Amino acid sequence: MLTAEARKTSDTNSPVERLHALVAGDMVKADALIHTRMTSAVPLIPELARHLIDSGGKRLRPLLTLAGARMAGYEGDGHVKLAAAVEFIHTATLLHDDVVDSSILRRGRDAANVVWGNKPSVLVGDFLFSRAFQLMVEAGSLEVLGILSNASAIIAEGEVLQLKSANNLGTTEEHYLNVVSAKTAALFAAAAEAGMALAAPSRTATRAMHEYGQNLGIAFQFVDDALDYSGRQALMGKAVGDDFREAKVTLPVILAYARAADRETRAFWGRVIETGVQAESDLARAIALVQETGAIAETLHRAQGYADAACKALAPLPPSEIKDTLVTVAEFCVERAY
Amino acid sequence: MLTAEARKTSDTNSPVERLHALVAGDMVKADALIHTRMTSAVPLIPELARHLIDSGGKRLRPLLTLAGARMAGYEGDGHVKLAAAVEFIHTATLLHDDVVDSSILRRGRDAANVVWGNKPSVLVGDFLFSRAFQLMVEAGSLEVLGILSNASAIIAEGEVLQLKSANNLGTTEEHYLNVVSAKTAALFAAAAEAGMALAAPSRTATRAMHEYGQNLGIAFQFVDDALDYSGRQALMGKAVGDDFREAKVTLPVILAYARAADRETRAFWGRVIETGVQAESDLARAIALVQETGAIAETLHRAQGYADAACKALAPLPPSEIKDTLVTVAEFCVERAY
Numbered sequence: 001m002l003t004a005e006a007r008k009t010s011d012t013n014s015p016v017e018r019l020h021a022l023v024a025g026d027m028v029k030a031d032a033l034i035h036t037r038m039t040s041a042v043p044l045i046p047e048l049a050r051h052l053i054d055s056g057g058k059r060l061r062p063l064l065t066l067a068g069a070r071m072a073g074y075e076g077d078g079h080v081k082l083a084a085a086v087e088f089i090h091t092a093t094l095l096h097d098d099v100v101d102s103s104i105l106r107r108g109r110d111a112a113n114v115v116w117g118n119k120p121s122v123l124v125g126d127f128l129f130s131r132a133f134q135l136m137v138e139a140g141s142l143e144v145l146g147i148l149s150n151a152s153a154i155i156a157e158g159e160v161l162q163l164k165s166a167n168n169l170g171t172t173e174e175h176y177l178n179v180v181s182a183k184t185a186a187l188f189a190a191a192a193e194a195g196m197a198l199a200a201p202s203r204t205a206t207r208a209m210h211e212y213g214q215n216l217g218i219a220f221q222f223v224d225d226a227l228d229y230s231g232r233q234a235l236m237g238k239a240v241g242d243d244f245r246e247a248k249v250t251l252p253v254i255l256a257y258a259r260a261a262d263r264e265t266r267a268f269w270g271r272v273i274e275t276g277v278q279a280e281s282d283l284a285r286a287i288a289l290v291q292e293t294g295a296i297a298e299t300l301h302r303a304q305g306y307a308d309a310a311c312k313a314l315a316p317l318p319p320s321e322i323k324d325t326l327v328t329v330a331e332f333c334v335e336r337a338y
Numbered sequence: 339m340l341t342a343e344a345r346k347t348s349d350t351n352s353p354v355e356r357l358h359a360l361v362a363g364d365m366v367k368a369d370a371l372i373h374t375r376m377t378s379a380v381p382l383i384p385e386l387a388r389h390l391i392d393s394g395g396k397r398l399r400p401l402l403t404l405a406g407a408r409m410a411g412y413e414g415d416g417h418v419k420l421a422a423a424v425e426f427i428h429t430a431t432l433l434h435d436d437v438v439d440s441s442i443l444r445r446g447r448d449a450a451n452v453v454w455g456n457k458p459s460v461l462v463g464d465f466l467f468s469r470a471f472q473l474m475v476e477a478g479s480l481e482v483l484g485i486l487s488n489a490s491a492i493i494a495e496g497e498v499l500q501l502k503s504a505n506n507l508g509t510t511e512e513h514y515l516n517v518v519s520a521k522t523a524a525l526f527a528a529a530a531e532a533g534m535a536l537a538a539p540s541r542t543a544t545r546a547m548h549e550y551g552q553n554l555g556i557a558f559q560f561v562d563d564a565l566d567y568s569g570r571q572a573l574m575g576k577a578v579g580d581d582f583r584e585a586k587v588t589l590p591v592i593l594a595y596a597r598a599a600d601r602e603t604r605a606f607w608g609r610v611i612e613t614g615v616q617a618e619s620d621l622a623r624a625i626a627l628v629q630e631t632g633a634i635a636e637t638l639h640r641a642q643g644y645a646d647a648a649c650k651a652l653a654p655l656p657p658s659e660i661k662d663t664l665v666t667v668a669e670f671c672v673e674r675a676y
Contacts, residue, residue, distance in 0.1 A: 123494055142480060153465060
């Protein structure tokens with residue numbers, strides 16, 4: 001019988017799953033390490049951490065780390081430690097994010113802050129963040145520690161920056177892009193770069209992986225923000241309208257508001273986003289508006305631009321199956337929205 | 339005219355001020371670095387960080403780092419980076435602590451969570467924590483990174499552990515000691531050890547500084563917890579009863595509750611701590627009870643034991659003016675309570 005991990009990686013339908021399959025052995029080790037190192041003498045810590053870590057995340061960021069290390073021909077076990085560290089950083093930011101956004105759901109389950117309250121979510125986030133740095137120290141590369149600590153600072157700056165756009169229809173496209181670049185893309189970039197940097201290849205090679213991750217991260221977030229207003233999302237078994245209900249000002253909203261046909265429509269956006277007062281039928285109207293105005297199409301079009309840039313960024317790297325798969329991952333990132 | 343920093347260090351009345359004077363040049367550099375590195379393109383970050391960093395903290399932890407490096411004859415500038423990193427870790431934990439405790443005041447000023455709300459406090463804490471790791475990376479020692487990342491994980495575990503004792507009169511002395519050891523003493527220990535470890539002296543020497551910091555940290559916290567119920571605190575211009583109002587179960591409360599003379603007194607503690615329902619006259623009664631039962635005297639007696647252990651821990655280190663001053667700092671830590 002196949003284990004859950006093996007089932008996940010034996011299904012080669014999507015490029016992400018093919019990438020999983022190419023680093024399957026490493027990912028099994030990283031997953032084991034994630035579970036070993038989230039333990040603590042304080043039982044609440046693994047209990048809360050497991051809630052999020054075992055909730056079916058795609059492990060996309062650690063996957064980039066493992067892929068980078070493999071492409072560079074790395075032969076130690078530091079990349080497995082880094083992969084676990086990257087997932088811990090990601091999990092810590094999700095925990096703090098959900099506290100800050102007062103989120104109700106995360107990956108289709110009750111958010112940790114709903115189950116345990118804000119206090120443990122903040123503190124277990126701090127713990128996982130510290131664990132991440134312990135693992136990075138064990139990986140033994142100051143350069144990699146630099147890459148990931150820089151990314152952590154940028155992520156936190158992005159999170160603070162995002163506070164300014166909450167319930168704020170005055171949010172510019174530039175501000176949104178700055179938030180996405182910092183909050184989401186910085187970790188994609190660092191995760192991809194860190195794995196490769198461990199093998200200490202050329203600056204060109206690590207730079208290529210950084211650019212790939214950065215552009216993939218932006219494309220990924222743009223598509224996520226578009227899917228939140230899409231019927232595709234419902235087909236994939238995920239909730240639609242999470243961002244809307246939290247009155248988040250994402251690119252689809254910025255564009256739809258800018259393209260609002262009349263004062264009444266602008267008043268609608270003002271009510272649902274700026275005051276946050278929403279009736280049950282409002283989501284359907286918001287979805288209709290972002291579709292009709294072409295805001296979704298424009299968001300996906302821009303995502304395509306970043307996905308293309310991600311693919312191009314890989315050009316300096318020598319040919320390999322992993323490289324080819326990373327290209328298809330970037331392409332698929334936008335395709336999944338259609 | 340003397341700068342604020344010079345005034346602080348030229349006043350040699352207390353041992354802490356003498357220690358400041360012995361590393362005055364380094365501390366000026368560390369303070370400058372703290373202010374340079376808390377900046378960000380996101381203005382809210384330095385604004386919020388400055389509120390706490392410039393609120394008159396004693397910089398005790400970075401002082402231990404600088405003292406350790408000087409004793410080991412370290413000649414680079416990594417110790418200044420570590421000192422700033424240690425202060426950032428401390429500041430980040432205070433920010434998260436105040437969110438978790440819903441604190442109103444910190445160092446006599448409105449707590450950051452009161453001024454800006456919980457969200458920025460959580461996120462700026464994350465930023466400062468990341469900045470701390472960036473500075474540690476710049477200091478360039480994997481060993482030191484290990485010391486401080488281990489301490490960070492222990493601190494977070496201590497914070498989570500403490501949640502169990504909130505409003506809980508069933509908290510044991512052992513649990514309280516575990517919380518204090520992790521939450522407070524771990525950073526004292528790591529700060530003291532890290533500075534010395536940078537110069538890579540003998541394992542005996544770094545161990546001595548670790549033990550010193552660990553015991554000093556426990557003594558320091560015990561005395562702080564006692565002072566919260568003491569008239570001395572009022573004399574020193576600090577608020578009395580902060581812990582009481584937050585219904586914290588500290589050693590004075592654990593001991594006074596265990597020594598409660600009758601059912602009515604136990605009911606009093608149950609009301610003010612477990613239900614948190616407090617009238618204005620309750621603080622005076624609580625102070626009377628912790629004094630009468632000898633709970634304060636016992637807390638200070640135990641603090642003295644840890645201060646003695648801190649002094650003894652320094653024995654393996656060669657004689658120096660800094661070593662002598664560290665001994666007097668540990669002695670003074672308890673003396674200030676009388």
